[in-house]
Amino acid sequence: MNKEQSSGRTLDAIDRKILLALTREGRLTNSQLAEKVGLSASPCWQRTRRLELDGFIRGYTTVLDREMLGVGETVLIEVTLDRHDDAVLETFGKAMADMPEVIEVWLVTGEYDYIIKVAVNGTRGYEEFLRKRLYLVPGIRHSRSSFALRCIKEGSVPIFG
The missing domain is CATH 1.10.10.10 (Winged helix-like DNA-binding domain superfamily/Winged helix DNA-binding domain)
Structure with a gap:
């Protein structure tokens, strides 16, 4: 529903x-x-x-230009956790919420548990994110990353008439 x-x-x-x-x-x-x-x-x-x-409009926001802010690279990271108990899920969720580079986090079905979208400053910024943030989160077993080349469509919700 x-x-x-x-x-x-x-x-x-x-x-x-x-x-x-x-x-x-x-x-x-x-x-x-x-x-x-x-x-x-x-x-x-x-x-x-x-x-x-009624909750159809949850809030209002500003869309920032990540390139101008020095974090123009978008990386999509697939993450698998070691376990799926409440403590691990809560720790992971809180860690993601506390990381400014993390734009979105999705719990997904399939081979990986989560897809994380991050904004970084190139490959060096991404390496720093991995070493100083993501790899310090307990409970992560495996991750796989893809750099986005270009965004084709972003941030819309279908409104059918």
Whole structure:
């Protein structure tokens, strides 16, 4: 069951237009958003607020240019843990949350337990990340890495009409 079904609320076409507009440009003023979706300002604000309260909008963020910040290389790391008990999983999860280089961590099915996405400054930055951070985390049995050559699509959520 998806969030829309579990919340008891059905998104209509206007709600979806609001979500799509904010996904494309999160800094729209309420007036600009209202104009884009064909509402006056007050109903648009009320709908947006309801989408926030119902959890469809979890927050707002800024997309940073990693290249300009000196961490332009993206590495995808597949990790296998030694064990899967609660203590190991919690230790691993906390360690990942505390590492600024770690952008995303996914628990996955298949040959590996996790896929980690990190931002580093080239191969030397990655070596430093491995030696000073990842390899110090207890419970990791094996890892395999791939450098991303280029991002084709990033950070969108399908909003179906």
